[in-house]
Amino acid sequence: MKVMNCPLNGPRNISEFAWGGEVKPMPDPASLDDHAWGDWLFLENNEAGVVREWWCHVPTSFWFIAERNTVTDEILKTYPAGELFKDRVNFAPKAEKM
Amino acid sequence: MLPALFPYKLLPYGFRRKYRPQRFIPKQKDLKSKYDVVIIGGGGHALACAYYLARDHGITDVCILEKGYLAGGNTARNTAIIRSNYLTPEGVRFYEQSLKLYRDLSQDFDFNILYSERGHFTLAHTDAAVRTSRWRAEVNKQLGVDSELIFPDEIHRLCPSLNMSDDVRYPILGALYHPPGSIARHDAVAWGYARGATALGAEVHQQTPVTSIIIENGTVKGVETPRGKVYANKVMQAVAGSTSVVAKMAGFRLPIRTIPLQACVSVPLKPFLDQIIVSGSLHVYVSQSSRGELVMGGSTDPYGLYSTRSTLDFKEGLLGHMLELLPMLGEVKILRQWAGMADMTPDFSPIMGPTPVKNYYIDSGWGTWGFKATPVCGMTMAHTIATDTPHELIKPFYLDRFVEYAQVGEKGAASVGH
Numbered sequence: 001m002k003v004m005n006c007p008l009n010g011p012r013n014i015s016e017f018a019w020g021g022e023v024k025p026m027p028d029p030a031s032l033d034d035h036a037w038g039d040w041l042f043l044e045n046n047e048a049g050v051v052r053e054w055w056c057h058v059p060t061s062f063w064f065i066a067e068r069n070t071v072t073d074e075i076l077k078t079y080p081a082g083e084l085f086k087d088r089v090n091f092a093p094k095a096e097k098m
Numbered sequence: 099m100l101p102a103l104f105p106y107k108l109l110p111y112g113f114r115r116k117y118r119p120q121r122f123i124p125k126q127k128d129l130k131s132k133y134d135v136v137i138i139g140g141g142g143h144a145l146a147c148a149y150y151l152a153r154d155h156g157i158t159d160v161c162i163l164e165k166g167y168l169a170g171g172n173t174a175r176n177t178a179i180i181r182s183n184y185l186t187p188e189g190v191r192f193y194e195q196s197l198k199l200y201r202d203l204s205q206d207f208d209f210n211i212l213y214s215e216r217g218h219f220t221l222a223h224t225d226a227a228v229r230t231s232r233w234r235a236e237v238n239k240q241l242g243v244d245s246e247l248i249f250p251d252e253i254h255r256l257c258p259s260l261n262m263s264d265d266v267r268y269p270i271l272g273a274l275y276h277p278p279g280s281i282a283r284h285d286a287v288a289w290g291y292a293r294g295a296t297a298l299g300a301e302v303h304q305q306t307p308v309t310s311i312i313i314e315n316g317t318v319k320g321v322e323t324p325r326g327k328v329y330a331n332k333v334m335q336a337v338a339g340s341t342s343v344v345a346k347m348a349g350f351r352l353p354i355r356t357i358p359l360q361a362c363v364s365v366p367l368k369p370f371l372d373q374i375i376v377s378g379s380l381h382v383y384v385s386q387s388s389r390g391e392l393v394m395g396g397s398t399d400p401y402g403l404y405s406t407r408s409t410l411d412f413k414e415g416l417l418g419h420m421l422e423l424l425p426m427l428g429e430v431k432i433l434r435q436w437a438g439m440a441d442m443t444p445d446f447s448p449i450m451g452p453t454p455v456k457n458y459y460i461d462s463g464w465g466t467w468g469f470k471a472t473p474v475c476g477m478t479m480a481h482t483i484a485t486d487t488p489h490e491l492i493k494p495f496y497l498d499r500f501v502e503y504a505q506v507g508e509k510g511a512a513s514v515g516h
Contacts (some may be wrong), residue, residue, distance in 0.1 A: 001410070001411055002409075002411075013177050014401075014411075015400070015411060017400075018400075019400060019401035019402065021355070034501070034502075034503070035501045035502075038500055038501035038502070038503060039501055041500075042352040042353035042444055042500040043352065043354060043499070043500070043501075044351065044352065044354060045342070045351060045353055046342035046343075046351075046352070046354055046355055046356055046402070047342075048340075048342075048343050048356075048404040070356075070402060070403050070404050070405075071403075071404045071405060072405070073403055073405050073407060077379065079207070
């Protein structure tokens, strides 16, 4: 079975992981119209080549980032989401504005 | 005459002018610089569209550009099941029209597509699945589709091969029975359309990839290929699997993820399984082809990939469940395995019709439901291109339904668990 390296748990079978889709910058929900929100929510780049994606190690619910090649089925790199997202997003004030 | 000499009696016919072999489709011509309609992709949907454009709308100046060879993509990689017992009224109407067209296709083509009505069983192993089956049956009946929820006694009577024992992980509690469910020879469907379309004037160009799309002021003008530029009044893409890659050339994104869908066949067996058996919960579907092979498929892969590789995990998962349904297959060997690249949409419905680019049309979002829709896609897309208004049947499948929150949640699709 294909093996993926979980940044928290080390190398594990791919069947332990869930695919979370591409990493895309989240727009500000408060200043967004419905059309743009749907665009962010549903439309995909769906690249043939190297992509950066969310993955989850299901038994430990650990979400992380993986870079892999969607043509050759190679996993190039995995790392904790903290390396990409330095600041915690605080949704509470944004939600209040809506 | 000695029996051993008999084959040579045919030999003189081979040398006579009167019995020249006939080409199925005409020899490839030089690419013209301008066509009325260019279709990107040379699979079943594209060929069907060219056929109906010529037959129903009189548009014969059509060029089909295929990167590889004719019908070598998902048209060759599906499991050839045809049915219309979907869940949403939009889906049922659409696929029912397809089924009706399929029934007459051999007559239409004067070429046998080996259309074979088998009866389609969607097994239910949980109360929830029984409930969904009832829901589907009622939607189907309302729209005139032959479909009924049946229970173990009846299932056993109709399909004695199935293991109805309670002593398994997922006993069979009921099934959605769809008598018109069929299989057909998928290559023949594509060839029939190709022959029909080319006889009426369309051109098929194989080994001709589209490398970019020429757009001026938001209107498509043509495409570029390694064999030169091809201008066109209208362009359609029908390239399920590579949809996003081609759409990117045209400058727009789609709610599609490309995910492999694997399948395999067993060695040929004597005919024992008339019916098409599907289980959404177990992710199994199986039917016996006209040459005796069991054609088997399951759910899509767990993650996206532009690849047609096969995996052992898939077969372990599929066959483990299959042996519960048909335990007598324990010693049977797998003969071939393959995969296709499926366009998965968030609502398990296709994306068809006009696009943000003027005169550029799309036929995409063919996840696990593309083959059965081949005739109706050709017919409706031909109508859409010829009249520049989406056909009534495909209106719900318009591209902007996602940003307008008007999805068509098709839980009746294969690979969707219930």
